[in-house]
Amino acid sequence: MENFINGKWTKPQSGNYGNVSNPVTGKVFDKVPHSNLDDVNAVMDAAHEAFKKWKKVPVAERASLQHKGAQLMRDHADELGNLLANELGRPLDACIREITRSADLTDYYAEEGLRLKGEIPLHNIEGERVMVIREPIGVVVSITSFNYPIALLTMKLGAALIAGCTIVSKPSDETPLSTMRLAELFSQAGYPPGVFNVITGRGRDIGDAMVTHKYTSKIAFTGGTSTGQRIGALAAQLGKRFTLELGGQSPVIVCADANLDIAVPAIVKHTFANSGQFCYRVSRIYVHQDIYDEYVARMTEETKKLTIGNQFSGCDMGPIISQKIYKTSEEQTADAKAKGATITTGGERLKGAEFEKGWFFPPTIIADANHSMEIMREETFGPVAAIMKFKTNEEAIALANDSDYGLAAYVFTGELGTGLRIAEELEAGSVWVNNIQRSYHDVPFGGVKQSGVGREKGRYGIESYTELKTIYYSY
Template sequence: MDMFIDGAWTATASGATRDVRNPATGAVIDTVPWGTADDADRALQAAAAALTRWRKVPVEERARLQHRAAEAMRAASGEIGRLLCLELGRPLKGAVAEVRRAADLLDVYAEEGVRIHGELRQSTLPGEKVLVSREPVGVVVAITPFNYPINLLVFKLGAALIAGCTVVAKPADDTPLSTLALAGVLHEAGIPAGVFNVVTGRGSEIGSALIGHRIPRKIAFTGGTEAGKKIAALAAQTMKRVTLELGGQCPAIVRADADLDVAARAIVNHAFANSGQFCYRVNRVYAQRAIYEPLLARLAEHAGRLTVGDGFAEDVAMGPLVNEKIFANAYAQIVDAEAKGARILTGGRRLTGGAFDLGFFLPATIVADADHGMKVMREETFGPVLGVMPYDSDLEAIERANDTPYGLAGFVFSGDVGIALTMADAIEAGSVWINDIHRSRHDVPFGGVKESGIGREKGRYGVEAYLEYKTTYLTYRGVLA
């Protein structure tokens, strides 16, 4: 599959390609161009040319096109979801659901776009008006990770397009096919040539070329914190705007008065979704000592029911990890915890034998008796490993929860809503869930504090990140006859 530039499928001039493999089997699915700085320039030039036209399209028309694009995504969700299952390994049902959920976000952004408004400031001077308007920031570079390649792209794409910006996207090396397929679908749905472009290649080459180029005015990135810091530093050389949604090491606090059945189910479902490969998953649990062992038993019971296998198989809850690096990081945390005295209640070892030998399969792993000297309680895991430790006082739980450079999400379970809300206020995070865990809504802001990022995505908050203010001073004269 080629890159998508200016409404056409395009190979790299160098002719270099990279294989895309199925992480469940190791089989080559397809190849994509291994693009260069020249390809980055071509895509950005196309986006810049399209910007002059797209920004002038009335927002109502942009919204109409975006709604049509969302419908096209739903119609193609089976096709795109199949590619996503192949390149990521996530169970097919979840892959299709990601595409459809991303289409819903396109619709939300379209509705928010038609509510963009400016201001007419009151003036004490006769013959003067001051207008405050909103304008698109310009060409946007969207750099996305492997774990939710469609949804996390639409976090950026939907907001940028309705704001009047054009986009060049660079998907992750492991999962480019679903993003390329999406580009074709949106173009067929009526998104004009050059408005949405997709290039593929190594981040250190084509990614850096995109960020350092003179054309784009904003970089939107989801990924690791260290990569985000490098992107921010490079973007600062030309004062580009940035939205950075970075790493997480998210805590859950379970008090003795919580409903343990609800807490265990919610924590396991969230911690091990997508094989633990997402940033705001529950990474570590602090359980009040009185209910520590009962909660561990419930967590282990729920985790033990999660089946692992090829994403195309029936009734599979978890697929493989996407590559050896991700697997090695998760497994290193298990080894570290065991060496320091932790108990492994479930999982803990790579699955082998038969089809398991072809991919990086790791079952849901519960690490009991963890502490802050262990990597699982301090470093982002990005895999199906969950650390659990006891605590005695509420103040201790909050101190532990905040003892991290990250601040993306937190979770509290308690029968006392007043205490739960007080804990939520004290947790340093961009989002906090109380007494259950569900998907983040499309109409409220999502993002982190501390080293978990800069800016917010989704809803009107996401659209505003792609707009600039302009102030116009008007002096006029008129004579009434």
């Protein structure tokens, strides 16, 4: 594939390409550009020119186009899902669900954009009015991680487009193809050239240039904490807006009166979805001492039921995307074991003909954990979870908050008041009590501490792509 710039496929001025491989087989099945600074200038120029007209398009027309784009996502969900399954290795059904769910979010943003309003304060001064209006912020650079390429993009794309911004997307090197095809579909929906562009390349080659470019008004980033910190620092120096959705090390507290028939399946499902490769997965589990042994036994049993294989086999889990990401799971498991933890299931790379060409790490449970272990302090981004016992709810809250991260947290308890009190005490952008659902489209999503800056989804997400302007009008 080529870069998608100004409504057409465009060969990179660098002349260089990189491979896209199937993480199950290791087989190369496509190539994408390794762009350079000339390519960055070309795509930013296109987005800047398109913005001049796009910002003046009535919101109702933008919403109509956005609904058409969302419908095309549904119409091509099987195609996009297969692309995503091949480049990511996630089971096909889950990939198709990502596409349809992202289409729902795109539709939601279209409708929510129609409800944005300004205001006129009632100062009651004769011959004068003051108006507060919202204007689109400008050209948005979207930089996203490999793990949910379409979901993470549409969290930014749908908000930016309905607000009147144009967007330049740089997807991950590992999973760029689904994003590139999505841009083509939006062009088919009727979006003007230059409104939605995609450029691929290595971050070290073009990342800084995209962030600091004179036409960049906002950077919307989802990815690793260290990279996000660098982007935030560069953007702040130049007065550019940014939203950062960064790493997570999400805790769950299982109180003594928790219903384990609900807690165990919910935690297992959320911990090991997408082979553990997402930022708000359960990483560390604090269980009251009175039910600790039972909980460990039941979670281990439930985890052993998960199946691992290739993305088209109907399994529960596929491989980890790359050796680099895989390495963390292996190292953190070894660290915990060396410090006295017990591995109740998993813990070693899977072997055999089916697994030899991919980075397959089994769903792994680490019992008898403590905060000296890396698994309790650092992000894993893999199918490993650790369990630690606690005596009091106050102790559990302190342990859960003893982290540099604060993206999500979870509580299971039989007493509603206890659940609400713990939720209020936990330092996280989102807290689930007595179940774990996907994050809803109409409420904000984002983190505190080192887990990010700003919020996505809901009207909050759209507002972050606008600037407030105050107009003083005398007559």
